[in-house]
Amino acid sequence: MNFYKIKQPFTELFPGDFSGNTMQRQTPKVLFSMVNPSGFDAPEMLVFNEKLSQEIGLGSFNEKQDLDFLVGTHLPQNIKSYATAYAGHQFGNWAGQLGDGRAIYAGEIINDKGEKNEIQWKGAGATPYSRHADGRAVLRSSLREYLMSEAMFHLRVPTTRALSLALTGENVIRDIMYSGNPQYEKGAVVIRTAESFLRFGHFEWLAAQKETETLKDFLDFTIENYFPEITSESEEKYKDFFKNVCTRTADLMTEWYRVGFVHGVMNTDNMSVLGLTIDFGPYSMLDEYDLNFTPNTTDLPGRRYAFGKQAQIAQWNLWQLANSLFQIIKDEKFLEKTLNEFGTYFWRKHDEMLCTKFGFDKLQKGDDDFFTNWQSLMQNLSLDYTLFFNVIERKKEDRIEIEELQNISYDVIDEIQQKKFEGFLNQYKVRLAQNTISVEESKQLMQKNNPKFILRNYLLYQCIEGLEEGKKDLLNKLIEASENPYEEIYPEFSVKRPDGFEGVAGCSMLSCSS
Numbered sequence: 001m002n003f004y005k006i007k008q009p010f011t012e013l014f015p016g017d018f019s020g021n022t023m024q025r026q027t028p029k030v031l032f033s034m035v036n037p038s039g040f041d042a043p044e045m046l047v048f049n050e051k052l053s054q055e056i057g058l059g060s061f062n063e064k065q066d067l068d069f070l071v072g073t074h075l076p077q078n079i080k081s082y083a084t085a086y087a088g089h090q091f092g093n094w095a096g097q098l099g100d101g102r103a104i105y106a107g108e109i110i111n112d113k114g115e116k117n118e119i120q121w122k123g124a125g126a127t128p129y130s131r132h133a134d135g136r137a138v139l140r141s142s143l144r145e146y147l148m149s150e151a152m153f154h155l156r157v158p159t160t161r162a163l164s165l166a167l168t169g170e171n172v173i174r175d176i177m178y179s180g181n182p183q184y185e186k187g188a189v190v191i192r193t194a195e196s197f198l199r200f201g202h203f204e205w206l207a208a209q210k211e212t213e214t215l216k217d218f219l220d221f222t223i224e225n226y227f228p229e230i231t232s233e234s235e236e237k238y239k240d241f242f243k244n245v246c247t248r249t250a251d252l253m254t255e256w257y258r259v260g261f262v263h264g265v266m267n268t269d270n271m272s273v274l275g276l277t278i279d280f281g282p283y284s285m286l287d288e289y290d291l292n293f294t295p296n297t298t299d300l301p302g303r304r305y306a307f308g309k310q311a312q313i314a315q316w317n318l319w320q321l322a323n324s325l326f327q328i329i330k331d332e333k334f335l336e337k338t339l340n341e342f343g344t345y346f347w348r349k350h351d352e353m354l355c356t357k358f359g360f361d362k363l364q365k366g367d368d369d370f371f372t373n374w375q376s377l378m379q380n381l382s383l384d385y386t387l388f389f390n391v392i393e394r395k396k397e398d399r400i401e402i403e404e405l406q407n408i409s410y411d412v413i414d415e416i417q418q419k420k421f422e423g424f425l426n427q428y429k430v431r432l433a434q435n436t437i438s439v440e441e442s443k444q445l446m447q448k449n450n451p452k453f454i455l456r457n458y459l460l461y462q463c464i465e466g467l468e469e470g471k472k473d474l475l476n477k478l479i480e481a482s483e484n485p486y487e488e489i490y491p492e493f494s495v496k497r498p499d500g501f502e503g504v505a506g507c508s509m510l511s512c513s514s
Contacts, residue, residue: 001066002059003076006119008107011082013221015214022126022135026097029211031202031218032082037072037104038125038135040189042169045070046467047146047479049163056119056193057111058163070164071189072104072124079106083127086201087208088269089320091304096208098201098269099129102137103192116225118197119163123189136172140464140506142188143475145280147463149192151455151482152277157255158248159277160194176506186468194276196226200321201269207324216328226274238329243338246318248275250346253311258353259451260286260385262307264296264510268317282510285454286385287497288410289378295457295510311350315342356449357389358428359442361435370431377424382411384496389450393443398425408496451485458497461507 010032017033027033048061048070068074075081083100090098104127106119122145123137142165152159168187175182206215223230223241230240252275256263263270264282272278284295291308299305305313322335329335348363354371355363378388387408391400400421406413435442455478463474481489488494501507 001053001061001069002057002109003069004078005057005109006076006079006107007109008080008082008105010084010105010108011080014218016082017128022128022130024126024130024132025128027085027099027128029209029214030085031206031214032084032105033128034080034082035104035127036075036081036125037121039068039073040071040168040170040187041073043067043071043073043189044167044169045164046143046167046188046472047165047475049150049161052161052163052193055111056115056117056163057109061164067166070191071166071168072121075106081106081121083129084197084202085129085205086199086269087205088199088201088267089204089317090267090269091299092316095267095269097129097205098131100127101130101133102135103127103197104135105197116195117193118195120192120197121189122192123168123187134172136168136170136187137189138172138174138185139167139188139467140176140185141281142190143464143467144283144460145192146190147460147478147482148280148283148455149277150479151485152259152261154483155259155451155485157259157261157277158252158275160192160197160272163191163193165190194272194274194278196222196272196274197278198222198226198273199269199278200271200273200317200324201267203273203321203324204268207327210327212327215324219325219328222273235329238325239331239334239338242322242325242329242335245273245275245321246338246342247345248273249314249318250311250342250349251275252277253314253346254349254353256310257350258357258449260307260454262286262293262295262305263310264294264299264305266305266310266313266317268320271314271317271321273321284457284510287456288382289375289385289388290382291375291379297510311343311346315339315346318342353449356445359393359432359435359446361437361442361445364434367431370427373424373427377420381405381409381413381417381421384408384410386451386454387494387496389446390452390494392425392428393446393450395425398422398429400425410496447486452488453481453485453490453493455482456493456497457507457510458501459493461501461504464506 014031016030017027020034081104083104085099088098103120103122104124108118110116126135146162146165149160149162170187171184172187173182173184232240262284270279282296292306294303294306402418466474
């Protein structure tokens with residue numbers, strides 16, 4: 001692998017702590033701390049993403065030569081690894097310094113096309129930002145990160161990527177549900193990549209310390225490297241940056257709703273300024289359609305991060321970013337106007353997205369009522385979000401058998417509910433007739449925007465259990481299905497969540513350590 005191509009421009013441009021000390025502490029006025037991964041003596045490769053490695057310029061994988069690097073052991077001399085400092089609001093409250101507690105940067109690589117990608121280990125050891133933890137990761141959380149980040153990419157949702165997943169050969173103690181019953185689990189390291197891992201929290205960190213000059217330099221760096229569409233100069237470019245972040249964030253939320261993704265912990269430190277899905281912890285793909293669903297047990301009291309609230313929370317997070325950028329932009333009316341326009345833009349994009357899922361060529365007057373009726377039907381009949389669209393795509397008539405409806409419902413279906421569904425099918429047929437595109441074009445639109453396969457939590461749970469026993473069959477199937485989500489490669493995955501998985505720790509109930 002081409003490790004020699006990896007460089008660390010970030011550490012040459014901004015203030016940092018070069019001591020290499022991993023003791024957990026406050027690091028005021030710096031944006032990073034130099035830190036080495038712990039290294040592991042007996043790693044074992046589980047998955048390597050050869051195609052991604054080629055795309056970003058790392059080249060082919062040779063297990064004898066490259067495995068050590070992929071778990072952070074015996075690093076080449078050009079790799080000067082580091083962890084970044086950031087702050088944030090967690091569950092709506094200011095949390096102060098946070099930072100990369102389990103992530104360590106190898107640096108940045110540029111491929112032959114000039115495309116940049118940052119490379120991180122996750123789970124390779126402690127940093128000054130580990131917050132009383134060990135910086136390790138377990139197989140359970142690492143597998144979830146690897147599979148879902150790649151699944152999101154193939155679903156066409158902006159996301160970080162996963163390069164590799166390896167066992168460390170160590171056991172790590174974790175209390176999965178914070179219940180006072182810690183247990184040993186297999187340790188693992190995942191390497192993840194992205195154009196950049198810059199978060200809202202990086203800007204909050206500098207703003208909170210009134211490091212205005214560094215904040216301005218940091219903005220200039222971000223715009224120059226990751227926002228080529230911004231061509232304005234002087235103070236105007238900072239306004240364009242904020243508008244761009246708002247647009248990218250709204251577009252990301254629309255994509256989450258399209259595929260039914262629930263992040264679970266949308267703290268400001270988990271929000272990417274590039275509009276990427278970042279930090280895969282207590283997430284879930286939606287089974288039954290429920291706007292109030294949250295997969296995160298920590299979020300259960302108030303359901304702040306529930307499926308239906310994600311766009312609202314994204315806007316709240318943008319307010320916090322705006323507060324941080326005010327030191328540079330200094331135009332309160334502009335910031336308020338831009339933030340207020342977020343909702344208008346998001347809902348237009350959201351409704352246009354729903355049109356594609358239903359096979360409508362464009363948004364029409366009256367579609368608000370149609371979508372409201374659909375939402376009521378989904379919740380009243382406890383219908384599976386993904387399977388619903390798969391069924392209506394195949395429907396040629398206005399009837400549905402009770403058994404067929406039961407196969408996509410988590411409730412007991414009777415004739416009354418059957419009639420409600422058929423009534424909706426009739427409304428849908430009337431609305432489809434208003435299309436100006438052909439029936440075949442409408443079907444193609446649905447097939448492009450409605451996945452046949454989603455990475456459900458029960459499948460991840462089964463996969464993790466299998467790997468704990470050394471079985472990789474399901475892992476290989478899930479990788480193949482995730483790479484082809486708009487095809488039905490494995491019909492056995494095109495079913496609703498089976499009975500018996502509701503309320504299972506690590507499956508339907510997840511904590512922030514997941």
